[in-house]
Amino acid sequence: MTTPALILLHAPSVYDFRKMTILRGPVSDLVPSSSIFEMYPIGFTTLSARLEDHGYPVRIVNLAARMLRDPGFDVEAFIANLPTPLAFGIDLHWLPHAHGSLAIAEIVKRLHPDVPVLMGGFSATYFHEELLQYPQVDLVMRGDSTEEPVTLLMNALNYNLSLDTVPNLTWRDKAGRMHVNPMKKGPADLSDIEVDYRRLMVAAARDMDLPSYLPFMGWMQYPIMPVLSCRGCTHNCAGCGGSCFAFQNMHGRSKPAYRPPERLADDLRQIASVTNGPVFILGDLRQAGQEYAQRFLDSVRGMEVPVIIELFKPASKAFLQTVADALPNFALEISLESHDPEVRRAFGKPYSNEQIEETMHTALELGVKRLDVFFMVGLPKQTYNSVLETANYTEKLLAIYGTDGRLHPFIGPMAPFVDPGSRAFELPDQLGYHIYYHTLEEHRRALIEPSWQFTLNYETKWMSRREIVQSTYEAGLRFNHLKVAYGLVDKQEAARVEQAICEGSRLAYEIERLWAEEDQSAIDELAPRITVINATRVLEEKSELNLPVTARCFKLVPLAMLLFWSWVRHAWMNLIHPPVRRRETFHNTTIKRKSSLVKS
Numbered sequence: 001m002t003t004p005a006l007i008l009l010h011a012p013s014v015y016d017f018r019k020m021t022i023l024r025g026p027v028s029d030l031v032p033s034s035s036i037f038e039m040y041p042i043g044f045t046t047l048s049a050r051l052e053d054h055g056y057p058v059r060i061v062n063l064a065a066r067m068l069r070d071p072g073f074d075v076e077a078f079i080a081n082l083p084t085p086l087a088f089g090i091d092l093h094w095l096p097h098a099h100g101s102l103a104i105a106e107i108v109k110r111l112h113p114d115v116p117v118l119m120g121g122f123s124a125t126y127f128h129e130e131l132l133q134y135p136q137v138d139l140v141m142r143g144d145s146t147e148e149p150v151t152l153l154m155n156a157l158n159y160n161l162s163l164d165t166v167p168n169l170t171w172r173d174k175a176g177r178m179h180v181n182p183m184k185k186g187p188a189d190l191s192d193i194e195v196d197y198r199r200l201m202v203a204a205a206r207d208m209d210l211p212s213y214l215p216f217m218g219w220m221q222y223p224i225m226p227v228l229s230c231r232g233c234t235h236n237c238a239g240c241g242g243s244c245f246a247f248q249n250m251h252g253r254s255k256p257a258y259r260p261p262e263r264l265a266d267d268l269r270q271i272a273s274v275t276n277g278p279v280f281i282l283g284d285l286r287q288a289g290q291e292y293a294q295r296f297l298d299s300v301r302g303m304e305v306p307v308i309i310e311l312f313k314p315a316s317k318a319f320l321q322t323v324a325d326a327l328p329n330f331a332l333e334i335s336l337e338s339h340d341p342e343v344r345r346a347f348g349k350p351y352s353n354e355q356i357e358e359t360m361h362t363a364l365e366l367g368v369k370r371l372d373v374f375f376m377v378g379l380p381k382q383t384y385n386s387v388l389e390t391a392n393y394t395e396k397l398l399a400i401y402g403t404d405g406r407l408h409p410f411i412g413p414m415a416p417f418v419d420p421g422s423r424a425f426e427l428p429d430q431l432g433y434h435i436y437y438h439t440l441e442e443h444r445r446a447l448i449e450p451s452w453q454f455t456l457n458y459e460t461k462w463m464s465r466r467e468i469v470q471s472t473y474e475a476g477l478r479f480n481h482l483k484v485a486y487g488l489v490d491k492q493e494a495a496r497v498e499q500a501i502c503e504g505s506r507l508a509y510e511i512e513r514l515w516a517e518e519d520q521s522a523i524d525e526l527a528p529r530i531t532v533i534n535a536t537r538v539l540e541e542k543s544e545l546n547l548p549v550t551a552r553c554f555k556l557v558p559l560a561m562l563l564f565w566s567w568v569r570h571a572w573m574n575l576i577h578p579p580v581r582r583r584e585t586f587h588n589t590t591i592k593r594k595s596s597l598v599k600s
């Protein structure tokens with residue numbers, strides 16, 4: 001087995017969620033992962049590819065997924081038994097990992113005190129200076145594109161070079177002084193990054209540790225894979241920490257970096273060479289212009305795998321026709337956010353209902369296999385009543401377009417957080433938001449509040465936190481009824497969802513009352529009921545998000561060939577690259593800092 005130079009760990013949202021009484025709510029109902037947020041960043045793939053090409057083997061361990069899969073999984077024993085790398089890397093990409101990532105960092109530091117703990121991702125970038133106040137964090141790599149800086153960091157650690165010259169790094173020297181190294185401009189396009197998931201499959205075989213590489217629970221049955229058309233966004237949605245406003249301020253990126261369309265097509269083909277699962281193209285293909293979209297679609301023409309395409313705004317008939325011509329099994333995702341164009345506009349999506357309905361109509365006519373439309377709760381100008389009216393509008397949509405089961409509506413809350421770096425977080429007064437938590441530590445603590453109502457880091461001028469929570473449940477109930485009426489879910493499933501919604505809503509009220517009375521022991525007594533709700537999808541069945549897939553999700557012969565050739569390549573790389581030279585110890589400034597922050 002190869003000794004890794006970097007071990008990348010993905011933490012659960014809250015550590016240890018298996019022992020805590022928290023009503024986590026429907027915070028992840030619209031993404032493939034559970035409310036533990038067990039999916040690790042795509043960046044683990046691109047980082048490990050770059051480092052391995054430079055002779056630094058990388059091991060990935062999805063601790064969150066392993067803890068979910070096996071209630072008896074002993075995290076500390078597992079970490080203690082890991083080989084000693086040059087560094088441990090932990091993502092703090094999504095802020096909902098504030099508790100878990102810091103707790104895992106603490107365990108790593110305690111069990112491997114001489115190995116530097118490196119953190120990175122969007123939230124780490126935003127809170128880089130505060131992160132270094134935690135004794136268990138040694139290094140923070142900032143930015144949306146860290147493949148090159150992390151390679152330079154590994155060189156520095158490997159050859160005992162000064163960390164001064166490593167771009168994007170925030171670090172502490174031997175004397176405990178913090179250094180914020182200058183940011184290097186991120187790449188203008190994504191031609192140099194490698195997004196080849198087959199390498200993860202090879203690494204899983206190499207490390208003989210498939211469970212640690214799985215992206216989320218249930219992936220083996222539904223192996224959906226994302227391909228990334230860009231880093232950045234041309235849009236400016238109010239609560240989004242990946243909007244152009246946020247990218248400019250956090251990463252110094254004034255416009256998105258696009259994956260060349262032919263490379264994007266290669267990414268898709270690589271996935272299709274080993275699985276039959278659906279591919280989700282992240283980012284609206286039209287952001288880089290019509291020519292970009294056309295070149296990509298020309299390159300993938302005729303591919304049979306189900307391909308999910310995102311639309312950030314209404315699409316022309318010409319565009320949809322090109323998609324339908326190229327991809328026989330295409331599906332669309334559109335986030336309308338609200339039925340009310342004024343609310344939608346206030347969030348950052350200025351288009352009318354007529355325009356988007358025209359798009360839906362055309363897509364259905366052109367044979368789209370699935371049309372998912374998403375609505376959100378917690379938007380500027382959105383009242384409780386407005387949330388319920390969204391359900392009425394959805395009924396109208398289903399009546400016109402939903403008779404053949406291809407249109408699937410979903411609703412969910414903007415939760416648990418309005419993203420740091422977003423307009424709503426940075427300019428709350430202008431957008432009618434009140435932000436409860438500002439620092440990383442406040443967010444870390446918020447995650448262990450007993451109900452998602454108190455984890456929410458915001459309320460709006462139009463809705464309190466209780467109203468955001470309860471309107472979500474009430475709208476969820478109405479959506480559920482509509483789904484039965486239009487045959488989108490079967491009655492049994494819908495009855496289970498209804499029960500989960502009602503119980504979730506009741507528990508939220510009960511916890512609110514006990515919370516006000518500061519009666520923690522009574523909250524603890526709710527644990528058995530909370531555990532049941534946490535283990536289920538609240539607003540809809542997870543499977544409803546899934547496209548139909550064939551029973552044979554993986555192509556076994558190409559996979560076996562892949563593993564063989566990678567073994568050959570691996571042996572060759574070991575010959576041409578000198579093995580990683582391990583330095584004795586990393587200067588450990590831990591003792592100079594307080595070590596009490598991460599106890600709860």
Ligand code: B12
Nearest residue numbers: 033037039041042043089090094095120121145146241242
């Ligand atoms: C694609 C995407 C997803 C995909 C995830 C795909 C994946 N596995 O990464 C899906 C749809 C599943 C998703 C889900 C969620 N997402 Co999302 N997502 C995005 C989106 C649209 C693009 C992200 C992107 O471009 N990534 C590519 C690049 C930028 O990141 P990367 O390659 O993964 O990582 C690089 C760097 O960040 C850094 N890095 C990352 N981790 C680490 C770790 C170390 C140690 C180091 C050194 C570096 C490092 O280096 C990497 C390589 O260069 C952004 C919006 C946007 N326009 O950016 C939101 C965004 C990232 N998501 C966000 C959120 C909140 C979520 C959810 C929590 C939403 C929810 N409540 O369900 C979940 C979390 C799911 C989970 N973890 O289980 C927020 C995050 C804000 C914040 N600071 O917390 C964003 C900014 C906007 C948004 N609201 O959607 N998301």
Ligand code: SF4
Nearest residue numbers: 233235236237240243
């Ligand atoms: S939510 Fe809006 S700003 Fe954020 S990635 Fe999606 S389209 Fe872009």
